[in-house]
Amino acid sequence: xxxxxIQKELKNILLSPKFVAxxxxxxxxxxxxxxxGIQEYxxxxxxxEANQEIARQDIAEASNWRSxxxxxxxxxxxxxxxxxxxxxxVGRLSNISTSDDIKLIRSPxxxxxxxxxxxxxxxTFIVQIVLSLFAILFTYDAINGERENxxxxxxxxxxxxxxxxxxxxxxxxxxxxxxxxxIPILIGMLMLILFDIPVLASDWGSIASLIGLxxxxxxxxxxxxxxxxxxxxxxxxxxxxxxxxxxxxxxxIPRLGITAAGQLVPIExxxxxxxxxxxxxxxxxxxxxxxxSETWRTRSAEMEGMDEAQAQAYREEKxxxxxxxxxxxxxxxxxxxxxxxxxxxxxxxxxxKIQEKLAFNIARISPVSSFRLAxxxxxxxxxxxxxxxxxxxxxxxxxxxxxxxxxxxxNPDEQGGMRIEIDESGVSIDFGRDDQTLDTSELPRFxxxxxxxxxxxxxxxxxxxxxxxxxxxxFGGSFTxxxxxxxx
Amino acid sequence: xxxxxxxxxxLLEARNLTKVYEDGxxxxxxxxxxxxxxxxxxxxxxxxxxxxxTINTFLDFIQPTxxxxxxxxxxxxxxxxEAKKYVSFVSENVQLYPNFTAMQNVDFFVRLGGQSNYERAxxxxxxxxVGLQREAFDKKLKDFSKGMRQKCGIAIAILKDAPAILLxxxxxxxxxxxxxxxxxxxxxxxxxxxxxxxxxHDIFRAKEIADYVGILNNGVLxxxxxxxxxxxxxxxxxxxxxxxxxxxETLESAVLTNDLD
Numbered sequence: 109x110x111x112x113x114i115q116k117e118l119k120n121i122l123l124s125p126k127f128v129a130x131x132x133x134x135x136x137x138x139x140x141x142x143x144x145g146i147q148e149y150x151x152x153x154x155x156x157e158a159n160q161e162i163a164r165q166d167i168a169e170a171s172n173w174r175s176x177x178x179x180x181x182x183x184x185x186x187x188x189x190x191x192x193x194x195x196x197x198v199g200r201l202s203n204i205s206t207s208d209d210i211k212l213i214r215s216p217x218x219x220x221x222x223x224x225x226x227x228x229x230x231x232t233f234i235v236q237i238v239l240s241l242f243a244i245l246f247t248y249d250a251i252n253g254e255r256e257n258x259x260x261x262x263x264x265x266x267x268x269x270x271x272x273x274x275x276x277x278x279x280x281x282x283x284x285x286x287x288x289x290x291i292p293i294l295i296g297m298l299m300l301i302l303f304d305i306p307v308l309a310s311d312w313g314s315i316a317s318l319i320g321l322x323x324x325x326x327x328x329x330x331x332x333x334x335x336x337x338x339x340x341x342x343x344x345x346x347x348x349x350x351x352x353x354x355x356x357x358x359x360x361i362p363r364l365g366i367t368a369a370g371q372l373v374p375i376e377x378x379x380x381x382x383x384x385x386x387x388x389x390x391x392x393x394x395x396x397x398x399x400x401s402e403t404w405r406t407r408s409a410e411m412e413g414m415d416e417a418q419a420q421a422y423r424e425e426k427x428x429x430x431x432x433x434x435x436x437x438x439x440x441x442x443x444x445x446x447x448x449x450x451x452x453x454x455x456x457x458x459x460x461k462i463q464e465k466l467a468f469n470i471a472r473i474s475p476v477s478s479f480r481l482a483x484x485x486x487x488x489x490x491x492x493x494x495x496x497x498x499x500x501x502x503x504x505x506x507x508x509x510x511x512x513x514x515x516x517x518x519n520p521d522e523q524g525g526m527r528i529e530i531d532e533s534g535v536s537i538d539f540g541r542d543d544q545t546l547d548t549s550e551l552p553r554f555x556x557x558x559x560x561x562x563x564x565x566x567x568x569x570x571x572x573x574x575x576x577x578x579x580x581x582x583f584g585g586s587f588t589x590x591x592x593x594x595x596x
Numbered sequence: 597x598x599x600x601x602x603x604x605x606x607l608l609e610a611r612n613l614t615k616v617y618e619d620g621x622x623x624x625x626x627x628x629x630x631x632x633x634x635x636x637x638x639x640x641x642x643x644x645x646x647x648x649x650t651i652n653t654f655l656d657f658i659q660p661t662x663x664x665x666x667x668x669x670x671x672x673x674x675x676x677x678e679a680k681k682y683v684s685f686v687s688e689n690v691q692l693y694p695n696f697t698a699m700q701n702v703d704f705f706v707r708l709g710g711q712s713n714y715e716r717a718x719x720x721x722x723x724x725x726v727g728l729q730r731e732a733f734d735k736k737l738k739d740f741s742k743g744m745r746q747k748c749g750i751a752i753a754i755l756k757d758a759p760a761i762l763l764x765x766x767x768x769x770x771x772x773x774x775x776x777x778x779x780x781x782x783x784x785x786x787x788x789x790x791x792x793x794x795x796x797h798d799i800f801r802a803k804e805i806a807d808y809v810g811i812l813n814n815g816v817l818x819x820x821x822x823x824x825x826x827x828x829x830x831x832x833x834x835x836x837x838x839x840x841x842x843x844x845e846t847l848e849s850a851v852l853t854n855d856l857d
Contacts, residue, residue, distance in 0.1 A: 109708070116693075116704050123695040258691030262749075265655055265685040266708045266756075267677040595657045 110272045127284055134288040135295075137234045139224045142296035145189030145230060146303045152184035159201065167548050173515040178204040179428045180501055182212065183556045185488055186300065187314055190231040195487025196224070202501050206510055210501045212494055231293065232483045235322045236476060239289060240329045242359065244350045246281050247333025249343035251590065256343060264595050268478065274334070274590050278583070281330050286323060293319060313561030314486045317568070321486065324575040325479040331582030357474040365471030373463040381452055388448045391494035396441045400434065405529060464491065471505070472571070475578045482571035488559040490567075493549020496557040507552040603705050605669060606630035607682065607791035608637070608654065608758040612663035615649055615815070623649040625815040626663070631791040631808075633759065635780065637801035639795045641812035647795035649815070651762050655685060667760055673835070681710060684758040688765035694738035698723065698748050701737055702755065709756035722751040727777050738747030743774040752779060761785060763794040767801060799832050 121127050163179045182200045199212030217224035254260035263273065297315065300307050307315075331351060340346035376384075385562045386498035407430065411419045484490035559567075608631040615624040631637040639647045652658040653665045656676035665672045668682040681801045692701040702719050723733060726747040737745065746766065753761055763782070767775040779801055786792055788809075794804050802809050811819040 110692065119700075120693055120695055134670055258687060258689060259693060261655075261657065261687065262685070262691070262705060262752075263708060264657070265680060265683070266705070267680040267710065268708060596617070596652060 109268055110276055113268070113273060113276030114279045116281075117276050118283050121280060126242075126245055127288075130245075130285070131288040131291075133238065134234070134242070136291045137238060138231060138289075138292035138296055139228065139299075141229050141231055141234060142189060142299050144228065145192075146299060146305060148228065149184055149186060149189050150303075152188075156181050156184055156200075159239050165302050167551065173512050173519060176512055178551075180204055180554050182497055186305045186311055187487035188230075188489055189300070189305070190296075190315065190318060191483045191487035191489050192228050192230045193484035193487055193492055194491065195489045196228065198494045202498070204501065208309035210498050210505055212501075213497060231296070231318075232322075232480065233288070234326065235325060236479060237358065239285070239322075239326055240354065240476075242288075243285055243326055243329035244333055244347075244354060246285055247330055248337055248347040248350050250277055250281060250334050251337040251593065252340055253337070253343045253347055255341075255595065261595050270591055270593070271587065274587060278330060278334060278586075281334075282327060285326055285330065289326065290319070291320060310561040314488075314564055317561065317565050318483055318486050321479060321482050321568070321572065321575070324579065325475065325574065328475050328575060328578045328582060331579050331586060335582050335586040335589060338586050338593055358476045360394055361474035362471045362477045362480070365473070365477065366467045368470050369374075369463045369467030373466055374458060375459045375461060375463055381456060384452060385445075385449055392441050392448075396437065399437065401435070403437075428433075431569065435475065466592045472574055475575055478520075478571035478574045478578075480567035482575075485559075485568040485571075486561075488564060496559075499559045504552060504554045511550070511552055604632050606666070607668055608762075608793050609666040609669075610653075610663070611666065611740070613650065613653060613660050613665055614662045615646075615653065615658060616661045623815050624660070624663075627812075627815070627817055629793075629808075629810060629817065631760070631793050633789045633791050634786055635807045636792040636794060636805055637788050637808045637810060638806035639793070639810050639812055640797070640799060640802055641795075642797075644814075644825055645812040646815035647812055648764055650812075651685075651764050651793070651795060654683065654762055656680070660683050682758050683760045683762060684709070684753035684756045685762045686746070686749045686766050688762070688768045689742065690745045692737045692745060692748060695736060697734045697736055698728065698740070698744075699746060701732050702752055702854070705752045706755040709752070709758070711756060714755060719751075719755065722755050723747070724819050725754065726751045726781060727774075735813060743770050746770060746774070746778065750778065754785070759789070760791045760793070763792060763796075765795055765797065767796065775801065 159179070159181045163181075167176060167178060180202055182198070184195075188195045196216045199215050199218075201214055202210050202212050204210070217227075249256070251260070254263075264270075332353060333346075336346045336349050336353070337343070340349060407426070411422055414422060468477065468481060472481075481490070565572075608629075610627045610629045613624050613627040614622070616622050624642075627646070627650060629637060639650065641647050649658060650665075654667060654672050656672050656679070659673055660780050664674075667679040670679040670682070672679040672683075679731070692698075693704070696704065699719055702723065703714075705720070708716060718732065720730070724730065728744060728747045728751070732740070732744060737748070740748070750766075766782075767778050770778060775798075782792060782794070783805055786805075794802075794806070807823050809819075809821050810817050
């Protein structure tokens with residue numbers, strides 16, 4: 109009986125114009141997004157490789173170790189084809205030098221502002237927005253529509269249980285929606301192979317998890333659709349209610365989470381932090397000046413009673429000691445300022461982490477947030493992508509700095525910069541390139557952060573669990589509502 | 597030694613059936629009726645009289661406040677899945693799946709009713725019997741008129757082959773020809789031994805075909821007459837008087853003896 113009901117439900121959906129529309133729209137959108145994603149990825153790879161080559165050439169052309177600089181680029185990942193996440197918004201390069209701090213700058217959208225106007229539509233966007241709307245279209249009249257049509261009553265004249273009917277209804281709609289999702293995405297995966305995209309085994313695992321996540325997300329919307337259709341007597345009312353729920357869940361709650369977290373955990377602005385840093389720096393240097401004056405007064409006091417010659421001799425005797433003392437005090441001031449800046453930075457980072465966690469937890473009231481966060485985690489284009497890269501770049505910078513300092517120590521006579529010679533024949537400028545060739549073969553290599561599929565899945569587990577919970581709640585609710593449903 | 601005639605068990609029976617809604621409205625008040633195999637019981641009554649409530653109680657769409665609705669001696673509200681094996685239903689406005697053809701709809705609902713051994717020829721035979729044109733068999737229901745849908749509905753009921761049939765205003769909105777065809781079919785089904793409980797507004801059709809006519813008013817079965825008792829009776833007048841609620845024995849006697857036919 110159950111299989112008969114499922115067959116009927118599936119057949120009813122497959123023969124309906126809304127299935128044809130869903131299949132056509134999903135196929136066009138998903139295949140278009142994968143194709144454009146592949147093109148974007150290939151362009152990003154070409155750009156990445158070209159930039160890496162330029163950086164290598166710059167290093168090779170450096171005249172001395174003192175002036176050597178490196179630029180590291182963020183490596184494109186094939187998974188950004190499906191989940192662009194923050195890929196287009198996070199900077200794609202950072203300067204590596206002994207003096208500059210690590211900061212990813214020049215995001216793809218900051219370089220290509222035109223594309224930022226009509227942002228790239230990726231697979232997750234299609235699932236998040238388009239398929240969830242189609243799920244509503246498929247389910248808003250699942251129960252009350254059949255009641256209005258009279259087919260519900262005609263079906264229940266026969267010896268069928270309400271549970272069987274609801275399971276069949278859910279299964280039929282589920283299959284009717286999964287087909288337009290799976291067929292295009294499988295073709296999309298085939299396109300990755302045809303276009304020679306270097307997808308690792310780990311990436312295939314992430315893509316499989318992403319498809320599973322999308323299926324869960326759609327299942328939730330089917331559940332909520334059937335629940336509302338079981339609660340509202342009229343299909344027009346259930347459509348309206350579902351539209352409101354969709355707007356709340358997809359558009360409002362995720363943003364509300366961010367706003368609420370901003371209010372609950374306020375973080376000082378960059379200007380405020382800089383003002384604090386400046387104030388400390390000024391105070392510390394003022395203190396240093398006062399201390400220095402006091403020191404010199406003490407030193408002068410030590411020379412009281414000495415005649416000029418004795419004082420001169422004493423000064424000469426103490427000169428290096430005093431210079432070293434002053435230098436140590438000055439260095440201590442610099443250390444204090446750096447330490448203060450570090451503490452302030454860490455405080456802000458900790459506050460940001462708290463705010464971020466709160467924002468996500470509030471946003472997770474909506475399964476849309478769980479879907480989006482989990483998808484970005486799986487693809488590695490999540491909010492931590494920037495910090496992961498910057499952290500690895502900082503490690504690299506330490507290695508790089510050590511390496512450069514070692515090389516400088518090995519070449520103490522090395523002169524930096526250019527040399528200008530003026531003789532009878534005129535002025536000649538020498539950049540020193542011909543004098544020596546830097547051996548960069550031992551230069552540390554940057555290892556881009558890699559998120560393994562297992563780790564990514566582990567990071568997404570909470571959101572997977574939440575989606576499953578939401579599904580259980582909606583289906584439990586649907587069953588409860590339908591068992592009490594007035595068939596008339 | 598005298599022999600009592602063997603009385604067949606009723607296939608449809610309402611025993612002290614009462615339904616009081618949450619708002620206090622009494623839709624059925626201690627209703628008692630029986631429909632035996634080969635009988636048609638027509639329930640007459642105005643809107644809100646309790647006709648559809650009675651049918652809905654037999655179909656377990658409504659739980660009675662007290663009493664019971666029995667199908668083949670099975671309580672329809674206690675064991676609905678078992679009871680529904682023995683009953684078919686045709687509503688006032690049969691609605692089927694518009695994206696399916698007549699044949700697909702019939703196939704689905706008949707199999708849902710537990711009959712899975714039929715072949716296309718059996719469906720065709722039933723559809724021809726109810727008067728549907730052969731060229732309509734494979735057309736989608738969205739192009740069907742109400743009469744055509746009603747024919748599909750009765751074909752489904754015939755093919756389910758249940759011993760009891762519930763008809764809720766089945767001829768409402770049908771043209772006279774379709775109504776007459778429908779009446780003929782119901783008569784045939786009665787002759788095949790089906791027990792039929794029919795709610796209707798159509799006094800003349802009820803009188804023409806029913807073995808029993810019951811008049812419901814505010815959930816109370818105010819009158820129940822056999823076909824023989826109604827012979828020569830102005831049923832319309834009787835109905836109106838009962839509905840007005842001031843029928844007394846004198847008037848009833850006068851109406852029953854006045855042959856206006």
